[in-house]
Amino acid sequence: MTWSEELMQEACSLLAAEMTLDPSAPGGLVTYRCILTISLFFKFYLTVQHKLANNLKTEGILVEDLRPDYASAVKLFHKELPSSVQIYQVVPPGLIENDVVGHPVMHLSALKQATGEAVYCDDIPHYENELYLALVTSTKAHAYIQSIDETEALALPGVVTFLCAKDIPGSNVTGPAVYDETVFADEMVTCVGHIVGAIVADTQSHAQRAAKAVKISYRELKPIVTIQEAISCKSFYQPVRTIERGNLVQGFQEADHILEGEIHVGGQEHFYLETHCTLAVPKREDGEMELFVSTQSIAKTQQLVAKALGVPANRIVCKVKRMGGGFGGKESRSTILSTVVALAAHKLKKPVRCMLDRDEDMLVTGGRHPFFGQYKVGFMKNGRVTALDVTYYSNAGNSEDLSLSIMERALFHMDNSYNILHIRGTGYICKTNLPSNTAFRGFGGPQGMMVTETWMSNVALRCGLPAEQVRRINMYKEGDTTPFNQCLEQFTINRCWDECLSISDYHQRLVQIEQFNKQNRWKKRGISIIPTKFGIAFTALFLNQAGALVHVYTDGSVLLTHGGTEMGQGLHTKMVQVASKTLGIPSSKIYISETSTNTVPNTSPTAASASSDLNGMAVYNACQTLIQRLEPYRTKNPKGSWEDWVRAAYFDRVNLSANGFYKTPDLGYNFVTNQGRPFNYFSYGCACSEVEIDCLTGDHMNLHTSIVMDVGKSLNPAIDIGQIEGAFMQGVGLFTLEELRYSPQGVLFTRGPGMYKIPAFGDIPTEFKVSLLRDAPNDKAIFSSKAVGEPPLFLAASVFYAIKEAIGAARAESGLSGPFRLDSPASPERIRNACEDSFTKLCPAVDPGTFTPWAVQV
Incomplete structure (x- = not known):
């Protein structure tokens, strides 16, 4: 042959x-x-x-x-040497001497972090008689607990005690938003990883060994694992949220075409470098306890520990030096560990520590909500959208946690950057037998906008028009109102779009891509430009507040404390810059030691991208008070130094300590009336990405990305660009790489980097440009800045839709055109299967209704 x-x-x-x-x-x-x-x-x-x-x-x-x-x-794939460009104003015009706001100041902990000197929770030296705790968790997703036998575990070397629900002196009921959880499972477990008890021993290895020896017998019940199962069983948390504007019937009647479809957006593991960690140190009297916790929410930690111990919150002090990443995963779920560790320390009257291993952390703590979106969109022949009816389903897990607020934000972002006159969005929160899913950078916004860009992409395919043309003609303009009736002011998305087209050489690249695709059958390239509009504020009104405390010492040094926590995002660095500018002193004189509940009480979580806005204004408020107190001494001695004025004020018995407070004004929204102002302002941005796919394997390479981001007048362009780059790459993981896999019985298979792939160096675009939009001051935030933590993450969808464009080119070779479904993440499997050709026809798809799957899409 x-x-x-x-x-x-x-x-x-x-x-x-x-x-x-x-x-x-x-x-x-x-x-x-x-x-x-x-x-x-x-x-x-x-x-x-x-x-x-x-x-x-x-x-x-x-x-x-x-x-x-x-x-x-x-x-x-031909990988060229990577290159990056960062475009920003080094020194904005009009800055006075010593004004560090707007300068690209290095992260204050950067050198300590690079050398390993930075202290994290588990780096705190061990106390005398300190013990270690290990969790005992459920192996069943839904079952009654028939018995717990800890006899064998207690007989092992080094084991001190076993804790369960009966050992709680206060309340076993807990939860970050509603009290629908328990500290320890009582009678029933509702997910694999549900905490049933805890072993305390003299070492970590002894505790973990003994935890595995605890025997639990169950009477199993049928679990609900997937969104589709929850829909079939009508297993939903209440309420069901809806936002509606216009007349859908009229909108669909006006349309030339109507398109229906759906998309599944997978969940995501936070994968912070530092897993959850708590050290609890009991004091000698009155139920006092000091907790060192890796958490974004010290006030909630304090509150829930006090509730479980049955003591007032004033007996519990919670402290955070810094975290090794949080991304929302330590906003509410950190309390499940800190409360258990505090209970152990209270019972034994000794310090107790626990830091989860990676597989434990991934099993127990939940992640980003998977979403399932169904849409019906009406549009004209030119791509102009006339009507949209979209339904979201999120997989919340076994407790409500923050799922309602996350669904609300998804609905608030169902329009992304597009003006749709007749629109309705409905959100269902699915109750399943998975560990409770929680906050994750973007907080439902990326999932909501991902569904939007899916139907927008398919509208362009149905019309046979360039996707960027269809997106542009549907875009908002200054003064337009959103589906929730908030007017868009200082709207800069059009500027971001035009600048992004320019710096990416979009049209030139498009010509080159078309030529490449003509010359290559089994490799295809695609390009996509995607906008984002992200609302800034906690959607829970009461959280939009912050406090600060500033001490000035007689040597002129300043100790600053505020309500935000540092998780690597540079919040402390920015707050020092704000204080430096306000007080008019060098930043070297200002120090932030830690965040603690005994200096600033009742803090909001460090979340929602609002921490610089809220805490920055609180710091400014406190510093303004001090400036006013020092003004008489500056007036008397205008040629004196800062130290001279401070000493003079001290000897004149002036208070050199000041509290600051801030609450965001004019916020509030009513879902019933669809009226109000849920957001203080919006952050805007655009990203253009080019990719190349291997049509035979489904592999892809990120060739180019250009981002233009509106961050107002940046407080610190170096940190802001780092946040943009980091958020973008985390989004690349969400939309192209990271995939959680569960068994039909609710067992997580992907419990570490061996099975769960996060972005690596090779996934960074070969050419990466980030530009901060110039001359876009924001009068709604501290020193005209804008939030930057979450908004850029969704821009990684430009990679996903560039992949979809490349798949479309491959499908055209097989005579296929028009809309097609591509779920997120765009894994090699999904890319290859979507590139239909003569080889795919040899392996017909398996009907999911005919077999018991090895793993399910939750």
């Missing part, structure tokens, strides 16, 4: 026949594995064909070489 295309076709058919994996085989992906095997054989065939042609040519034997458009199929 000769080496020919006929041989290849026969071999592929034989391979397809042999690849008869059981649909429930471990690892799943059976259709993709079949297609991939055939595709890799095809690559092998092409490689041999090319070598035969070259080798035999020297011997005078003519063998047909590869078609030119097939040549790239056998080549690896």
Whole structure:
């Protein structure tokens, strides 16, 4: 038999026949594995064909070489040397001497973090007689607890005690928003990883070994794991939220076309470098306790620990030096560990510490809510959208946690940056038997906007128009109102869009991509530009407040404390800059030691991207008070130094300590009337990304990304650009790489980096440009700045939709056009399966209703 295309076709058919994996085989992906095997054989065939042609040519034997458009199929992705550009105003005009606001000041802890000197929770030196705690968690997703036998565990070396629900002196009821959880499972477990008890021992290894020896017997119940199961069982938390404007019937009647579809947006693990950690130190009297916790919410930690111990909150002091990342994962779920550790310390009257291993952390603490979106969109032939009816379903897990607020934010962002006159959004929160999902950078906004960009992409495909053209004609303008009737002021998305097109060389790239795609059958490129509009404020009105405390000492040094926590985002650095500018002194004179409940009480979580806004204004308020007190001494001695004025005030018995407070004005929204102002302002941005996909394997490479972000007058452009880059890459993980896999019984399979892939160096775009929009002051925040933590994350959707454009080019080679479904993340499996061709037809998709899956999409 000769080496020919006929041989290849026969071999592929034989391979397809042999690849008869059981649909429930471990690892799943059976259709993709079949297609991939055939595709890799095809690559092998092409490689041999090319070598035969070259080798035999020297011997005078003519063998047909590869078609030119097939040549790239056998080549690896070409990775050029990476390059990056950061564009910002180094020194904004009009700055006075010593004014560090607006300067690219290095993160104050950067050197300590780089050298390993920075102290994190578990770096705190061990106390005398300190003990270690390990969690005992459920292995069943939904079951009654019939018995707990800790006898064998207590007999092991080093074990001190076992704690469970009966050991709680206060209340076993807990929860960050509503009290629908328990500290320890009592009678029933509702997820795999549900905390049933805890072992305390002299070392970590002894505690973990003993925790595994605790025997629990169960009477199992049928679990609800997926969104689809929850919909079938009508398992929802209340209320069901709706935002509606206009007349849907009229909007759909006016439309030339109506398109319906759906998309699943997968969840995401926070994967902070420092896992959850707590050290609890009991004091000698009156139930006092000091807690060192890796948490974004010290006030909630204090409140829930006090509730479980049955003591007033004034007996509990919670402190945070810094966190090794949080991303929302330590906003509410940190309390499940800190409360348990505090109970152990209270019972034993000794310091107790616990830091979760990575697999424990991933099992117990939940992550970003998976979303399922269904949409019906009406539009004109030119792509102008006339009506939208969208329904969101989120997988909340076994408790409500912050899920209602997350769904509300998804609804607030169902329009993204587009003006839709007739619109309705409905949000259902699914109650399932998974560990409670929680806050994650973007807080429902990315999921809401992802559904938006899916139907926008498919509208462009149905109209046969360029996607950027359809997006542009639907975009808001200055003075337009959102579906929740908030007027858009200082609207800069059009400026961001135009600048992004310019710095990315969008139109030139588009021409080059079209040429590349014509010349390559099995490698395709795509490009996409995506806008974002992100509302800034806690949607829970009462959280939009902050406090600060500033002490001035007689040597002129300043100790600053505020209500925000430092998790690597540079909040403390920015607050020092704000204090430095307000007091008119060098930042070297100002120090922030920690965040603690005994200096600033009742703090809001460090979340919602609002921490610089809220705490910055509180710091400014406190510093203004001090400036007013020092003004008489400045007037008397205008040539004196800061130290001279401070000493003079001290000897004149002036209070050199000041509290600051701030609450965001004019906020409040009513879902019933659809009136109010849920957000203080909006942050805007655009990103353009170019990718290349391998149509045979589903692999892809990020070639280029340009971002233009409106951050107002940046407090610190170095930190802000770092936040933009970091958020973007976290979004790249969400939309292209990171995939949580559960068994049908609710067991998490992806419990570490071996099974769960976060972005690595190779996933950073080869060419990466970030530009801060110039001349866009924001009068709603401290020193005309804007929030930056969460808004850029969704811009990574530009990579997802560039992949979708590339898949569209591949499908065109097979004669396919029009809308198609691509769920998130755009994994190699989904990319390859969507690139339909003669090989995919050899491996038909498995009907999910005919087998018990190895893993499910939650």
